[in-house]
Amino acid sequence: MEDQKKRVTNTTITRNTAEFSQLTGNIYETVAMLTKRANQIASEEKRELHKKIEEFASNNDAVDEMYENREQIEIVRHYEQMPKPTLEATEEYLEHELYYRNPAKESDNDSRMEALENEVISSNQE
Template identity: 45%
Template structure:
């Protein structure tokens, strides 16, 4: 799934508590699942950003030679404008795009 194509809010949004805990029946469990997905999204975005910024890396030891690369600045701004990982995770959760399984219930069966 491409996280850059998800239409999540970029600012603070209030969500219906009942919609969030509908799948699990427990708000704390739902938030735990959302938090884990947000961590995954954050690591994916961070890895991708580092790979793109390495293309612009110069390996000079001279502090006097600092160049402003416009492409590098544009890449950084693009990633700054993306919705935050927690907003993307909540959007995926509300759209039922996160696979959730309770291992304690599976062990009882």
């Protein structure tokens, strides 16, 4: 995950919308897919951040707390400077690193295939 974050830029750029509808055939499905992936990335990062901050959750002297607070601040700053999850998800999509599956379309395709198979079977029986 760290390797991926290094190569994603932290700025937004104008994109060609035609690139986003290639895999799904629909720009809205692509946006929904990117939203779900961005939410996954954000929750992973949040979990990592909370785990690192919990390491400093001990009750120590006031001097130690000041030192720990500085470390906590540095950790938080690091996470704030990381690319946003939406940018990471977009980059993953454009580099074809995302797996996409639409169960609704698959069930439609399955029922169509069954109908075609039944049609072929019935035409062979005649």
